[in-house]
Amino acid sequence: MSRKRFDDMNCGVAQALDQVGDWWTLLIVRDAFFGSTRFAQFEESLGIAKNILSDRLRKLVDHQVLSKERLDEPGNRFEYRLTEKGRDLWIVLTAMRLWSDKWVFGRDKAPLVVAEQDTGRALTALLAVGEDGKPVDPSKLEWRAGPGATSKS
Amino acid sequence: MSRKRFDDMNCGVAQALDQVGDWWTLLIVRDAFFGSTRFAQFEESLGIAKNILSDRLRKLVDHQVLSKERLDEPGNRFEYRLTEKGRDLWIVLTAMRLWSDKWVFGRDKAPLVVAEQDTGRALTALLAVGEDGKPVDPSKLEWRAGPGATSKS
């Protein structure tokens, strides 16, 4: 009767959820993007219980989304940093943020704006593109079996 | 001691997780994209317990991600369909799928490919663009308070 895991589903969505879909996990990753590196920082910023934070950090390190390094500081100190795999999650976070800006807050009440440093241009959308870098039409997409397809999508 | 909800966090990621971050919820949405509309279809395709499916469908309807309509069929039959808000989640699902293709399966072992119907061009990436439709540089982004900002990001 253990909680079902999704890692046996041959589907990218299920795999992503299996690695970062746990309650709290994506918020920890978001906090890492905001600059948190220490246990106490995550704890304070999120208001998460220590045991749960400990568990989630361990799983994130196991999945190589975060790295854990001992610091050259007095005491038993560590820092957690996003790996390249972890940094690649910014698109997932951005997609969620844009969706909420549109459907939960309303676009003119967004609590957070992401903009290019030098030009100040705000990031307002994600565009689906093909290998050639040109946009594909989202309304005309179809799902096909890929090279690693078995049964379930 | 109730499970913490994120709906009071003034952050788009937290809001999205509050509405669709529950265990199973995004997989139900994914199945809806694949064409499931009936209770039994979701149940069979996902292998989810009836009570949990029932709970998740109700929440998705509450949040207007799915609509529930009675069918003109004999018996007590309903269908669940994605609303516009729900269909807008395809970017989140796509971001997760691309992330897994890269980091879990490996790009050449992706179980699923999404391509444009007429041209056959595969969707291979999401591109961040500004209001002018031109790409922004992801490595030079900064987070700013938006119009609805309060304290927490």
Added chain:
DNA sequence: GACCTCAGGTTTCGTTACGAAACGCCTATA
């Protein structure tokens, strides 16, 4: 009317996960 079927749930109950607080461990400084 009495009975049956089927989709779509709800109830029940045992197991697992979560949350809060207390406690332990390691390192360093006084």
Added chain:
DNA sequence: TATAGGCGTTTCGTAACGAAACCTGAGGTC
């Protein structure tokens, strides 16, 4: 030796999950 800070682990009560049994309302059959 004592104390303190950072980083967890342990403990324990509550909530969520999973499986199976049960219920409900609409229709069809006799």
